Amino acid sequence: MIDICDFAVGLSRQLYGRTIASERPGHRLAETWHPLGVVGVVSAFNFPAAVWSWNTAVALACGDTVIWKPSELTPLISQACDRLLDRAAEEVGAPRDVHRLLLGDRAIGERLVDDPRVALVTATGSTRMGREVGPRVAARFGRSLLELGGNNAAVVAPSADLDLAVQGIVFAAAGTAGQRxxxxxxxxxxRDIADTLVARLTSAYAKLPIGDPFDEGTLVGPLISTTALDTMRDAVARAQAQGGKVLVGGGRRLTDTAPRAAYAEPVIVRVDEQTDVVREETFAPILYVLTYDTFEEAIALHNDVPQGLSSSIFTRDQQEAERFLSSEGSDCGIANVNIGTSGAEIGGAFGGEKETGGGRESGSDAWRAYMRPATNTINYSSRLALARNVSFL
Known part of the structure; x- marks a missing residue:
């Protein structure tokens, strides 16, 4: 949140348009950008401060006002963020009515989505949620920026540094209890390195520190709810029914740390093919392991899911790395080399393709989603250049 605020302050000096050469003598074409007006931010539970801030900070820098509907599961963090922003505005004498917080259930969010005064709805959540939000906003000719589900994959090539790969895989798959x-x-x-890598991963999983996320050294905290735990268990059972083999974990609920919290063991499941449960996003620490023989087969497996958010490849083969990043490789909005799929820096645009929604937030030129362009023609001559040499004199 702090970093994106710093980024937005600098961005406020870089909302560049263009000057375009005109075919008409004595004329100049220019592109200018203007605030959209009201931006509605709908955020999810898993990053209750970060997702709000990278939408809100950029929107405010672009001259918009913001109405925020956070997840009903994170009301305290949402109120804290709202008060921090209000206090910051008061301290520097900035307007304090540019941001409003709406706490409530689904009905509150629906009113925000359907209100024609909201120029842009930027929504983070599941693909199911996006299927509802997108058409409703489009029906009133509003704009939407959707950040939806991810079913992220990493390809591990024969040349990969396995020490590096194990660290990157475990953190990306089990960190935050799989809720990124x-x-x-x-x-x-x-296939040549699968058994070796899987053995190292199962050994690492067996030692994962699971517990209170406020304790230093904890990698895996609780799931958001017992409902999420039930969903995780159901996915593991379906994977087993479809031929998958559980190698470690299993979704067993851990009650020693906090009996009422939904702590669970991260799971690794080895599968022979991408069945329907593998092609779905289960928001829990389940890692499905598949094997490949050729690079082309790996890319085909990688891209054969409806989602397209984040991806990575572990390889020391430059040709493979470049092919993975090319238009013939990963079809995701984020593609990494020798690093896991999770995490992102604010300087790069964040978002994905296909059922992930196609939106981009935060860095690069994502600010354009929060503004509207206008093309300006300026005639600084004493003549009016008309098409087909029309003359009214």
Whole structure:
């Protein structure tokens, strides 16, 4: 949140338009950008401060006002963020009525989505949620920026540095209890190294520190609810029914740390093919392992899911790395080399393709989503250049 605020302050001096050469003598074409007006931010539970801030900070820098509907599961963090922004505005004498917080259930969010005064709705959540939000905003000719589900994969090539790969895979797959949009959910490993890598991963999983996330050293905290835990268990059972083999974990609920919290063991499941449960996003620490023989097969497996958020490849082969990043490789909005799928820096635009929604937030030129362009023609001559040499004199 702090970093994106710093970024937005600098961005406020870089909302560049263009000067375009005109075919008409004595004329100049220019592109200018203007605020959209009201931006509605609908955020999810898993990053209750970050997702709000990278939408709100950029929107405010672009001259918009913001109405925020956070997840009903995170009301305290939402109120804290709202008060911090209000206090900051008061301290520097900035307007304090540019941001409003709406706490409530689904009905509150629906009113925000349907209100024609809201120029842009930027919504983070599941693909199911996006299927509802997108058409409703489009029906009133509003704009939407959707950040939806991810079913992120990493390809591990024969030349990969396995020490590096194990660290990147475990953190991306098990960290935050698998509750990131960019969590690693599918591992596509070359057959020659699959057994070696899987053995190292299962050994690492067996030692994962699970517990209170406020304790230093904890990697895996609780799931958001017991409902999420039930969903995780159901996905594991479906994967087993479809031929998958659980290698470690299993979704067993851990009650020693906090009996009422939904702590669970992260799971690795080895599968022979991408069945329907593998092609779905389960928001929990489940990692499906597949094998491949050729690079082309790996890319085909990687791209054969409806989602397209984050991806990575572990390889020391430059040709493979470049092919993975090319238009013939990963079809995701984020493609990494020798690093896991999770995490993102604010300087790069964040978002994905296909059922992930196609939106981009935060860095690069994502600010354009929060503004409207206008093309300006300026005639500084004493003549009016008309098409087909029309003359009214």
């Amino acid at each position: 949009c960019t969590t690693l959910r599918r591992l596509i490993v070359h």
